[in-house]
Amino acid sequence: MSKGALLIARNNDTIDYVKQAVFLANRIKKYLDIPVSIITDSVNYLKDEFPEDTFDEIIKIEYKDDINKKAYYDGSLYHKKLNFKNNYRVEAFDLTPYDETLLLDTDFIISNDLLKNCFSSPNDLMMYKKSEDLAKVRNEKEFDHISDYSIAFYWATVVFFRKTPLNKIYFDLIKHIQENWQHYYSVYQLKSTLFRNDFAFSIAAHIMNGFEQQYDFVNELPGKHLYTTDRDILHKLDGNNFIFLVEKKNYLGEYTLISVKDQNVHVMNKFSLNRIIDEVGYE
Amino acid sequence: MSRGIVVLAQNNEKVDYVQQACLLALSLKANNPNENISIITDDSVPAKYVKLFDKILPILWDDDAKDSEWKIENRWKIYHSSPYEKTIVLDTDILILQDISSWWDFLENYEMFFTSNVFTYRGDKVTNDYYRKVFTENNLPNLYAGFHYFEKGEFSYKFYKCLEYVVQNWQKFYETMLIDTMRPKWCSIDVCSALTTVILDCEDKITNKVSSFPNFVHMKPKIQNWEQPKTYWQDCVDVYLNGKGHIKIGNFKQSSILHYTEDDFVKPYMLDTYLGLVK
Numbered sequence: 001m002s003k004g005a006l007l008i009a010r011n012n013d014t015i016d017y018v019k020q021a022v023f024l025a026n027r028i029k030k031y032l033d034i035p036v037s038i039i040t041d042s043v044n045y046l047k048d049e050f051p052e053d054t055f056d057e058i059i060k061i062e063y064k065d066d067i068n069k070k071a072y073y074d075g076s077l078y079h080k081k082l083n084f085k086n087n088y089r090v091e092a093f094d095l096t097p098y099d100e101t102l103l104l105d106t107d108f109i110i111s112n113d114l115l116k117n118c119f120s121s122p123n124d125l126m127m128y129k130k131s132e133d134l135a136k137v138r139n140e141k142e143f144d145h146i147s148d149y150s151i152a153f154y155w156a157t158v159v160f161f162r163k164t165p166l167n168k169i170y171f172d173l174i175k176h177i178q179e180n181w182q183h184y185y186s187v188y189q190l191k192s193t194l195f196r197n198d199f200a201f202s203i204a205a206h207i208m209n210g211f212e213q214q215y216d217f218v219n220e221l222p223g224k225h226l227y228t229t230d231r232d233i234l235h236k237l238d239g240n241n242f243i244f245l246v247e248k249k250n251y252l253g254e255y256t257l258i259s260v261k262d263q264n265v266h267v268m269n270k271f272s273l274n275r276i277i278d279e280v281g282y283e
Numbered sequence: 284m285s286r287g288i289v290v291l292a293q294n295n296e297k298v299d300y301v302q303q304a305c306l307l308a309l310s311l312k313a314n315n316p317n318e319n320i321s322i323i324t325d326d327s328v329p330a331k332y333v334k335l336f337d338k339i340l341p342i343l344w345d346d347d348a349k350d351s352e353w354k355i356e357n358r359w360k361i362y363h364s365s366p367y368e369k370t371i372v373l374d375t376d377i378l379i380l381q382d383i384s385s386w387w388d389f390l391e392n393y394e395m396f397f398t399s400n401v402f403t404y405r406g407d408k409v410t411n412d413y414y415r416k417v418f419t420e421n422n423l424p425n426l427y428a429g430f431h432y433f434e435k436g437e438f439s440y441k442f443y444k445c446l447e448y449v450v451q452n453w454q455k456f457y458e459t460m461l462i463d464t465m466r467p468k469w470c471s472i473d474v475c476s477a478l479t480t481v482i483l484d485c486e487d488k489i490t491n492k493v494s495s496f497p498n499f500v501h502m503k504p505k506i507q508n509w510e511q512p513k514t515y516w517q518d519c520v521d522v523y524l525n526g527k528g529h530i531k532i533g534n535f536k537q538s539s540i541l542h543y544t545e546d547d548f549v550k551p552y553m554l555d556t557y558l559g560l561v562k
Contacts, residue, residue, distance in 0.1 A: 139510075144508075148509050148519075149507075149509060149519050149520050149533055150534060151405075187534065188534060189520075189533070206534060211531060212406060212535065212536050213405050213406035213407070
């Protein structure tokens with residue numbers, strides 16, 4: 001069975017996701033020792049600006065300027081409204097060149113080999129449910145459910161899946177949810193109309209579980225989903241050693257310095273991630 | 284041995300508990316056509332629902348709950364009224380949404396059994412004691428009389444006799460056995476049952492803290508693990524009932540026992556839907 005990682009990179013007018021993908025691909029190869037493919041609408045840019053052998057396969061998709069705006073923060077004092085081009089994730093099942101795929105967001109920074117265990121797991125579909133905010137001052141309950149009265153939250157940041165008929169149904173269901181988002185965000189009592197893959201993947205998982213919580217159509221990935229939000233700043237990255245400035249509670253614009261070593265971390269502040277990549281390079 | 288469910292329903296000025304009992308009986312019959320259910324009531328049961336009940340029984344002796352809104356004071360009489368050797372007692376504001384035959388198998392192990400674990404509509408075990416401070420602070424067994432079982436026998440008779448005495452003298456028992464800051468101002472059958480259990484020192488004999496079965500979904504709003512609960516849970520999540528009698532609360536299918544707790548939950552279309560299924 002073929003196995004590999006799959007990244008999706010669609011730049012908007014400010015954030016260079018392709019750069020992030022190249023950076024992450026090198027870390028995946030280093031720590032997980034698997035090939036990496038990319039789905040992108042910026043093939044020419046990728047080929048012109050980055051080493052050609054970074055990716056196993058480059059899967060070209062049509063360039064589209066989706067209208068799905070959201071505020072991107074760079075720490076707690078600055079934000080910019082940008083296009084959130086997140087609607088190709090659901091195509092991963094059909095587009096992946098692998099039988100066993102580890103689908104990752106480009107801002108999920110791999111620093112150990114924990115996720116290698118997915119490929120030897122008997123579970124055909126795995127995502128993170130358990131998560132931990134490195135800042136430790138925010139309300140983490142936000143990520144227990146997709147809204148206060150609604151269903152369990154699954155992170156679509158990292159998804160391991162095998163190409164099974166059941167997973168095909170799951171991804172088709174996500175596609176249906178995406179196409180009928182107005183209905184689903186209302187029925188699932190979401191606070192915002194913004195389409196989010198986390199929500200769509202969670203809703204589909206809930207439906208696959210027969211609308212009950214005690215079943216486990218989706219299994220948990222190894223470890224825990226550690227994250228910093230875009231109100232925090234990735235200050236430094238030295239190999240596997242992250243230094244973050246995480247926001248202080250009730251002190252807008254003030255931060256606490258924390259250090260994290262050898263952990264995979266979801267770095268949601270894309271501005272600071274790109275600055276760090278520029279600083280440390282792609283290797 | 285005969286077995287069945289017994290429910291006590293006494294209407295007050297605001298609430299039609301008999302109607303709730305009829306919906307309970309309909310939900311039982313829709314999922315368990317061969318199970319028996321009897322109702323104890325002094326109110327009239329609408330003709331179209333009479334056939335649901337194995338027996339319609341009067342409240343024994345005098346009405347001890349004449350002046351009470353919740354009509355708790357007659358609950359101890361259920362033991363004496365039940366026509367069955369093995370009885371499951373349910374509150375009226377409950378729906379049975381599953382096959383309950385396995386319950387009886389489990390309950391074979393007990394002469395009396397009280398549920399001590401309840402769940403949220405999402406399926407999480409309730410750990411929040413918002414409505415149960417009196418139990419926590421007084422270290423009482425966490426019993427829910429809304430679902431309990433007895434087999435007629437020496438021990439269960441003794442338990443119910445003791446319960447009768449506690450219910451009839453509830454203020455005195457509260458004063459003696461509960462710390463003064465944690466005394467309910469009304470007669471609670473859950474508290475009285477817990478006090479009876481303490482008096483008879485029989486907790487291990489009548490409940491099982493480890494087993495999550497039998498249980499029910501308890502819809503009191505402050506124990507649903509919501510960050511922003513409202514006064515009424517029906518203001519937070521909707522109720523969906525389909526033609527097969529399947530109920531969803533919010534986005535969660537309910538497939539066990541639903542203790543809906545809010546009196547305006549019962550709607551005519553629910554009665555009609557289940558009536559259609561039972562016919």
